[in-house]
Amino acid sequence: MIEPQVIRQAGEVTERKQGFLSSRLKRDEVLLGYALLVPSFLFIGLVIGYPLVRSLQLSLNRFKLTAGVDSEQFCGLCNFQSLFRDPFLEVYLRNQAIWVLGATFLPILFALVLALLMDRELRGRWFWRSVVLIPWMMPIATTALTWRWIYDRQWGLLNYYLRQVGLISENVGFLTDKFWLWPSILLMAMWMWFPYNYVAILAALQAIPKEMREAARVDGCTAWKEVWYITLPSIRPVLTLLTVLGLIWSMNDFTAIFLLTEGGPGIDSTTLAPLVYKVSFRYYDLGKGAAIGMVLMLISLIFGAIYLQMVKAEEK
Amino acid sequence: MIHARRTLRKMSEQLPIYGALFALTLFIVVPFLWLVTSTVRPVSELYxxxxxxxPQTFSLAAYQKAFQTFAKPLLNSAVYGIVTAILTLVxxxxxAxxxxxxxxxxxxSVTGIFLLTQMLPFxxxxxPLYIIYLKLGLYNTRLGLIxxxxxxxxxYSVLLLRSFFAGLPIELEEQAMIDGCTRLGALWRIVLPLSTPVLVAVVLSSIVLVWNDVLFTIFLSKDLEVQTASVALYRFFTVRSASGGVAQKEVMLAGGxxxxxPVIVLFTFLQKYIAAGITAGALKG
Known part of the structure; x- marks a missing residue:
């Protein structure tokens, strides 16, 4: 017969042993946890982390390559001051506002209309679905090239059709004319960015319970009322999410405008991201270029914080 | 008879919907069709x-020239895409x-850092990247681009994989570890085989990112020898238009x-995985 005392003691020993073991296990787990992160942080550190820190430093220094490669000198907020005194600041900000709002809301609006139309039993569903994905599949270089060709002053398709309809009497340079410039840029933005929004909105539409709509219809709701009172409120979370994402992406986007107009003519389509490039790589004012980038980053981080809050709220 | 009338009524109700759909679709396909039809004709019919x-006469001459011009950059794009995808998984x-x-x-905070990188203006x-690439000898090299x-x-891939892994039952891994599997063994033998859809989504999005990238390649390299097809196309259409020559337009369009x-082929065959990638709640599409 074994004494209860002994059993208890044995139990304590195992407990103690387990405690020791688990603390060792825990330490191993912590080490392994960090070790597995190392490779990804090597890449991110070199390509994103270091340049980010260096940009922050540059934005606080006066550094113009035209004054020499070793002319870098701390100057506090001088670059930001120079940016806010820039005589063209108003133009850049106006461009940025047109671009960000247009390139965010036009694709969402187009996607919404398309998704509302597609969310039903359709003949040739497969066909409509594949067609919608075309702009998504085109690489942006091809997209820009195609639209440049459509907008071509002499041989462009758009000039021909607008003249046929009588909207214009002679050929227009869509990417050089002050009036047509932004509508042309935003038309391309709408065309190439609606598919992502469309896929997300359609998924949300299909998640609305059928009973809700049927009930509305039984109560004599017209199609318009159904959309306004049932459908739109149900997909509001997705729409807000897409809006914030769109704002962040278009805010930081460089490629679309760079490929279509290079920010021109002059500075007429220069938004902040292409401006960073122009100031640093063409005017060699590295400090000011970095400062503009910093302003851009701060704005997108504010939107980023809003986005994260929304995702968190959604998860709850 | 009644049946026929009902279908007729249904069709007339749906007519405006089909009409609107047709109009929107036209806007979506016209640029693409115009691009394609511009490439299958002799130059004389382009202008x-x-x-x-x-076109009155059909000609694939533009493609022949385009293949010669873009062969090397296309190969670069493909190699970078595949290597980047594998490296990304590893x-x-x-x-994740x-x-x-x-x-x-x-x-x-680590998760926060990954999220933060998605919101930076690149x-x-x-x-700074350009300067450090010059210093490290990575500028204008294949390794540097990769x-x-x-x-x-x-x-982006870490975030995507993370949300997928979190949805897998942990019991399977615990079972494997009781049977003597190490942590990494569990990852290799249990988690990864169960994650095929999201792994394909990661590979696919990496390849497409490389294929479409213009920004990084332009600034981190200068020779067409090492550059990707997207950048070759971009350089071709800016350089040509800057020098005032329009003679090569058909080659550019065919190149486009x-x-x-390849993107259409990838999308078509792997469509369900793309949907999986989007619904996994990733940040970027």
């Missing part, structure tokens, strides 16, 4: 007024596993179509 939708899977299954201080990074691409794909074809 005609009024524009001709259907780097991102352990990180660490973030879902292991406990250590600072885990939330132009801001280009100048490192840059991988750094771009990793954060060639550039799109």
């Amino acid at each position: 005609v007024y009024p524009p001709r939708w259907i 780097v991102a899977c352990p990180a 596993y660490s973030l879902t299954r292991l406990n250590y201080p600072g885990k939330r 132009v801001l990074l280009l100048l 490192i840059g691409f991988t750094a771009l794909t990793v954060p 179509v060639i550039l799109t074809l």
